[in-house]
Amino acid sequence: MVPVSDPVTLALPASVRVETLRVRRSFSTVLSSCSWEHHAGVPAWLVGENGAGKSSLLRVLAGRARAAGGAVRRTAPAGRTLSPLYFHPSIRLPREATVRDWLRLTKTFLEGAPPLDEPLAPDLAPDRRLETLSTGEAKRLLLAALLRRDSPFLFLDEPYDHLSDEARAALTAILVRRARHDVVVVATNQPIPPEAMGPVVRLDGNTATIHTHAEAAR
């Protein structure tokens, strides 16, 4: 497969490039060979049926799993950390803690980070135990902390599931803004928000079909 570059964003420095990538999940190959390059500018989307290998590919892109073959190269502008941010839908908040405990913890790691422009974090009573939050509330709390963190790479697996329309809109706005300078790759089964359209990697039958931003927009 020929490497494809998104022409709109080619000039921007943060990028992720995969070369003849082979991805396995347990003992089966979910992606036999994929070459692709994506630059900051607009979010990229991984789509496909359940079990097609979106999450497995995203884990490899984020450096959370090893590729069975090929290479992933992440390039960041000078002076920026290479450490990517990663979100998976199975992540849960610690049950016994309260909202206040969680906010106190994340505040330490987000010292100096600017607040999000969109209201993604839900308005919750500080004494509420995290185990009593709905799936959507917990997810918004997690995403709100993650998205304040600076990194040139953001890999999100199913971030839209369980979110209200308002939270989805806020997340989309954040991702679009963030993607101007950072590589943002989102794996999803949900409809891609038109305002966040970018290159689409469709996984099906061990192969990846790559649609450029212009193709996907059509």
Place this chain on the structure above:
Amino acid sequence: MRILPAAVTAIADFELRRRLRSRASLVGAIGFLLVLAAGHYLYWTAPPPRPEDSRLFGDAFALFIIAAAHLGISDDRMHGVDTFLVGNLVSPARYVAGKILGAFAFLVILTAGAAVVAAALSLGDIAYATWYPLQYALMAWMCVPLLLLVELVMETRNAGAVVLILFFTTLFTLVHFHGAVRVTTWFGLRTTPMEFGSLGPLAMRALGSSALLLLLYPVCRWRLGRAVPR
């Protein structure tokens, strides 16, 4: 001047608050109180001269450990919390250091609380109320490297119970082959009640366990470096 990185103390603080709010700690505390109260009831109702034993302190402490002792690493892994924290927000080293510091702080609180309860039930027998909590706290800290290993390898919320089983299985197996005197000497368990100097060997081993935690860091790094969702 800050001695520890803010990330380490933040993780430790969070872990401690989690631990203090958990139902397991509440169950452990109630169990501890009931068993120690029973031990003292038997002690105070026994005809003089009363037996100079622990008044079920060891049993009460072990019950608490079974119910509530864990570092939280395995629990985090089961819920993907480590996937979120490690890599995204904090390095594996600081995460593990925070967990261990949190466990240490919890042990200090537990020991202090146990001493207060023991002092009350023994009607102010300070030697008793400090010696036994100190002995069991040192034993517990000696087992922390094993606790860390268990949590890195197993998916469990009851790592304390697993460690207790492993510890006593090892102890009884060794005693079978080498005799009780040699084995208790190896582990620093040959102590004399109320003689604080006799806790020296145990204290040295507990200190050695802290050093062993550093040696276990590569295992932690390997396990957490690629924290992936289940």
